Amino acid sequence: MGKIDDKKKQKRDSLLGAAFSLFTSQGINDTSISDIVKKANMAKGTFYLYFKDKFDIRDKLITSKATQLFFHAAQEMKRTGMADSEATSLEDAIIFIADSMINDLNEDKRLLRFISKNLSWGVFHNFLMASDEENGYSFYDGYEIMLEKSGRRFRNPELMLYMIVELINSTCHNVILEQEPVTLAELKPELYNVIRDIIHRQEIAALG
């Protein structure tokens, strides 16, 4: 019955696409289920066959969009050969990923507005921990592997990640959308310096 499942997936994707387009252009509060199904060319009742309500579809969307961002960053890192280079420090890798995501969000301000406004640590954590269906390990697993590969040790890797993510998310939001209080180009070097500091502060000095 793959055919039916295909059809179902198509409907679901259609609804997700319509919702994303509307959420990002008019905001979640101003988007009604009516709007979504109209845009997706479906009947109102159909929505409820796939999602519980507006917030259900919102959460599904955030996870999916955030995953895309990470994938893209990871791809870029591979493409540049950075991922495999011995010369790449942990700091460089993290900043590279952050930079890739920031650039993507800077290109797509609607996506930024949508993700940023709805990203709590809870949702983000779920996303971090969700293991990929295909290869069975999660983004957090990837993070830990990265740390391990660096051969360095850190006091609280999760807190470290938390502070980095929150700092990036909170400072970039307004800077990208409003160019206030500085431009993104001005923010970036300072931000990346602070990220280095955070990592440095968390490192347990290696034994001589």
Add this chain to the structure above:
Amino acid sequence: MGKIDDKKKQKRDSLLGAAFSLFTSQGINDTSISDIVKKANMAKGTFYLYFKDKFDIRDKLITSKATQLFFHAAQEMKRTGMADSEATSLEDAIIFIADSMINDLNEDKRLLRFISKNLSWGVFHNFLMASDEENGYSFYDGYEIMLEKSGRRFRNPELMLYMIVELINSTCHNVILEQEPVTLAELKPELYNVIRDIIHRQEIAALG
């Protein structure tokens, strides 16, 4: 006719109080004007004599609550004698203020939820720049005076403040409300270290 003005202020405060109580307990989206006036024991029309709409009263509330937090922190600093001591470094002062506010918010999680969710840099900036009616200078003025008194120079004081505020706001939010990924007690030292780093990174080394 101070009597009438008194009554008006009373009504206004009544509405602000009712709105705050409802906003923090059920959220803004789930609070209607009806709810607010019912709680404030007034007729619906009266609301519109004092506020334009729900968002107007929300913004007024944030500003007023944030002001209270700052005032309390400043008072505490004076009370401890820290404000006047020569030994107090800029870092110490900023961290003291942050700590006082964080503690207050930790005591009043509803206030935290309310402020944090609705605090954009735009609103915060307005608040920072709003000059006090009594003595005619703003919180930002106070910040600049503090910097000056320290005798040190910084590359971009506004960006420095921005990063500190956003870092505090974003990391504390989830930690206080969910104790995730660490407890507040665990976060604080790390957070304050990073604040010191941010300040240090911004300082222009004094000439020998």
Add this chain to the structure above:
Amino acid sequence: MGKIDDKKKQKRDSLLGAAFSLFTSQGINDTSISDIVKKANMAKGTFYLYFKDKFDIRDKLITSKATQLFFHAAQEMKRTGMADSEATSLEDAIIFIADSMINDLNEDKRLLRFISKNLSWGVFHNFLMASDEENGYSFYDGYEIMLEKSGRRFRNPELMLYMIVELINSTCHNVILEQEPVTLAELKPELYNVIRDIIHRQEIAALG
């Protein structure tokens, strides 16, 4: 699925009927959407499935009622054989139609009040030009055919019709509703004489 369409038409008609009854008895301004749906035994939201707002249903009603009046007049003319008689002059035909409509409105003062108060030349013109779905031609087409059949020529047929319609509408309104300044019976002969004059004034004398 004629069943569903039938039901929809029934609902629509129900709303139109309720609205007409209320508009004519208490006036449009004093009729709320609430009143209409209550009278039609429907939920408030249902109204908005069929009409945009009060003014939408009003315009639909005027057109529909005016069409009925015209149809009735045309039917009468056919019934009397007048339509086909060679002896019927253009003046006689126009006055016959006017007379039929005036009599109908005299019988149904509420309809008169409703139509008259809301009939602008704009709305009337739309109605005149709207081509019937069945046979595809409009009332104005009918008027032009009538002129042609008469074999006579007129300087400005549209202006001629405009003056006749406005004169009838404006003079009959008060006379029917208030019998002031004369009774309808007294007005009619004078009115019809003036209509003859209007037509005569507009005619281009045929070449000898």
Add this chain to the structure above:
Amino acid sequence: MGKIDDKKKQKRDSLLGAAFSLFTSQGINDTSISDIVKKANMAKGTFYLYFKDKFDIRDKLITSKATQLFFHAAQEMKRTGMADSEATSLEDAIIFIADSMINDLNEDKRLLRFISKNLSWGVFHNFLMASDEENGYSFYDGYEIMLEKSGRRFRNPELMLYMIVELINSTCHNVILEQEPVTLAELKPELYNVIRDIIHRQEIAALG
């Protein structure tokens, strides 16, 4: 106490002026008592000291504005000497007055919209019959004197006036506001011809 009366008249006029300005610019339905008193720089309660409600002030306004129009027309007729000339026929006089009023309304479309939309024969009749406080006779008296001076006799002078007034009012309204179906310049000659016809039809032929 003429001073107090003066003040009262001033307030009343202020309200009338504000109301007229608002009625004509945004329509009666969209003008609230609030708007009126705000424009007149008065307190809300004051309105009710001078007028019963919105409709009261509306009727007072119409009468006053219509009176001004007539006065202006009469003045013009005197100014041109037409009023006293033996050569002026009744038709000429009536058409002169009509023309003057039409021109005034054409210059002030807001006034036209206001008067026309609210002018019923009832209101107009009241106005016609209202005797002037100063010289104690009414516009209708003036009309009768005009007829008498002409030395001609008419079957139903009131009906004659009624038809003329209604024809003018109803045909000019749309033509002035929308230039449809003809321009005012095109309408005028035809309209005045029909007025002549109406008068002619009403005349009782003088005995040889």
Add this chain to the structure above:
DNA sequence: CATGAATGAGAATTCATTCAT
């Protein structure tokens, strides 16, 4: 599975009118 008509509670907002000052 899919539809979409129907629901009706509920939201925001306006405004004529009153009345204590």
Add this chain to the structure above:
DNA sequence: AATGAATGAATTCTCATTCAT
């Protein structure tokens, strides 16, 4: 006489959700 704060009924319109087809 004048004020204007307060009222609260009334109105328009939206929308998540249901359910018969």
